[in-house]
Amino acid sequence: MSEKQHLSTDENKKLVEGFIEEVLNNRELRTASQYMAEDVIEQVPLPGQGPGLAGLKDVLRGLFTVFPDMHWTVEEQMAEADKVMTRFTWTGTHHAEFLGIPAAGRSVSVWGIVIDRIENGRVKDARILMDMFGLAQQLAG
Secondary structure, eight states, X not given: OOOOOOOOHHHHHHHHHHIIIIIIISOOGGGGGGTEEEEEEESSOOTTOOSHHHHHHHHHHXXXXXXXXXXXXXXXXXXXXXXXXXXXXXXXXXXXXBTTBXXXXXXXXXXXXXXXXXXXXXXXXXXXXXXXXHHHHHHHO
C-alpha cells in the first residue's frame, strides 16, 4: 500500500478554490482531473449523475448548457485535516429545460454548501447540499 500524500489545510482550500474558478467559472472541464480523483464519489449526486469524474463532467456540461452564464462565488470556507467546507452562491440564467422545467430566461441565485474530502492532492469525495427548492421556485417564477 502506498503512503498517502497530505496537503495542508491552506493547500486543500486552494485546491477547492482552483476547481471553482478554473473548472466551474472558466468552463475548463479538461483540467478537472487536476482537482478531482478519477473515482471521485459524489455522496449526494444530481439526478442522472453517473459515477466518478466522468459523471461529474457530464453533469457540469449539462449545467453549462442550461445556465451558460453560471458563476460560482465562495462566500465562506473552512478546512480541517483532509476536509474543506465551502459555502457558495451560484448565479445564472435559465436557457434550457432543467429538471422538467422549460427554459424561461429567468436569472437565478442558488446557495449551497459542499464538503470535500481531499486524498492524494485531489478531491476524493464530495457532499454538496444546494437549495434545490429555492432554485425550483425561481425557475417556475
